[in-house]
Amino acid sequence: MDRLDAMQLFVRVAELGSFSAVAQQMDIARSVVTRQVAALENHLGVKLMARSTRRLALTAGGAAYLEKCRVILTLVETAESDVAEERQTPRGAIRISLPLRYGLKRLAPLLLEFAQRYPEVSLEMDYSDRRANLIEEGIDLAIRITSRLEPGNVARRIATEHMVVVAAPDYLARHGTPRHPADLIHHECLGYTAATNHNWQFRIDGKLESFPVRSRISTNNGDVLVDAATLSLGITCQPEFIAAGHLADGRVRIILAEFPLPELGVYAILPGNRYIPHRVRVLMDWLAKQIAR
Incomplete structure (x- = not known):
């Protein structure tokens, strides 16, 4: 048994809670993993893990040994990496x-x-x-x-x-251009479903404030929302890197630029x-x- 290899496998099993998951992740046979951990237990003379058909659980000795293994393996990797760094x-x-x-x-x-x-x-x-x-x-x-x-x-x-609020020139010509974030409640906004609420945040006089918006169309994909904005379906708030191409060719333009949004x-x-x-x-x-x- 290579003790360091066995310790590394033990740490992986403890983190993933499964011999099979470790074997799959490392592309080795499950029997290799179980044999190494068993050899480590025999060497130490203590049970590190309580096994059942459904789950693995660390024993008290296993939990204490796990933390020491992490320290030792980190020191080994640090030493090896320091040598490698010398070669740059x-x-x-x-x-x-x-x-x-x-x-x-x-x-x-x-x-x-x-x-x-x-x-x-x-x-x-x-x-x-x-x-x-x-x-x-x-x-x-x-x-x-x-x-x-x-x-x-x-x-x-x-x-x-940086985040930007954009809309198509045609949409703004037909519905008017919001002059303040509070005006957004009167407009059709295109919502990002991964957001935690239906408010958009802006900095007003240096303070972050939330403003409610209403969305008929929403999705978890920013590209779709910018495409929807180019079709005059509403106003969307997106990272600048997503809107950049549409801004460059004039299909949408930035509005409310004087009210900064939180950065990403x-x-x-x-x-x-x-x-x-x-x-x-x-x-x-x-x-x-x-x-x-």
Whole structure:
């Protein structure tokens, strides 16, 4: 038994709560996982996990050993990474979760450039707007765009995106142009269903205020809402990177520009308070630098 390998497998099983899930994630046989954890228990002379047909649960000794394993494995990875950093050559695999539209539009070219620059790094990119569980899915880094992080997120802000309110010139000609956010209640607004309420927020005299809006059309996709705005179906509030093409060709224009909306942060999310591998830190620094240029 390689003790460090067994400790790593034990930590994975404890985090995922399943021998099968660990085996699938690491592409090894389930029997290898169970055998390694059993060998570790035999070596220690204690039961680390209570097994049943339905679930796994750590024993008191297992819970204490888990925390010590995490410390030891972090120290080992730190030592190895420090040696690797001396060579200044990032290497190894990075699994990264990316938002669909922003990922394809802004990040994909940068990631491909990164892959060219660092040929010893392999990238596995998942483009989706779902919120992946980083630990359960073995993801090293996730990029998320939000105005508010979830509790417990370990994150670094790498960029900022601005929100804009847009409408088609034809819609404004027929229904009038709102002069103040309070006027939006008299207009047809195109709502984003992922929002927590039906209010849009603006800064009025430096203070953030909420204004109710009504929506006949709503969806969880910003591109559809901007397309709806170009058809004069209403007014929508979207990140500037989604509306940019329609703004450039004049199909929509910005309104209420004198009333700023809350900014969106572009965050690099990490899987808990683990040591950040050198290759992941290099990628985060690369993305932050390239987005800002």
